[in-house]
Amino acid sequence: MKRALTLLSFGIALAFASAPLLASGNSENGKTKAAACVACHGADGNAVDPQYPRLAGQYNEYIQEALHEYKDGRRNNPIMKGFAGTLSDQDIQDIAAYFSSMPTKMDTLKGHVQGD
Template sequence: MKCTLTLLSFGMALVLVSTPIFASGNIENGKTKAAACVACHGTDGNAVDPQYPRLAGQYNEYIQQALHEYKDGRRNNPIMKGFAGTLSDQDIEDIAAYFSSMPTKLDTLKGHIQGD
């Protein structure tokens, strides 16, 4: 009985921890939906111009949160608000899955922090 409860508890914990993994979006759909993003963020998600964030390899949940914040106005950027405002929750999950799956070229912050 004790072993069964332990296994059940472990299983429940695993489900709770892994839920965001299953809700991470579709990478292939994200690639299609991110077509407009590449103009500023680069075809490989590694923007060359330092005024645009590098999205490749960024945390999936962070990209989702940022897009939701642009969409609802918590982040104030007219360009991003316009793009994010047209996205559904599924679009956001897919785009985040796409960019987070890409390899990043950012190995140091040197030259990427304002004032460097």
């Protein structure tokens, strides 16, 4: 019984600690806020140049985490740091909601995978 209560307490604490990362955001607001992103990542989030990641259909939480990592320097890319550095937490949530809600073209990776 004590072990079950410990596991339950741990699960509850983990859920509360993860809550900020799991915020869903507003995709309509994200569309407006993502205006600068489309120059590299494509109007539909499916970049055609292989040097830029395809964002459409990516996991919401992944996009949020990546933007936070660019913003705080854990990911070292001067261009993305400049863009992400201006974003609020709400902006990040909204942009992630927008791109994660878009249809992906990940089934057409021609030119995006080494060896093509």
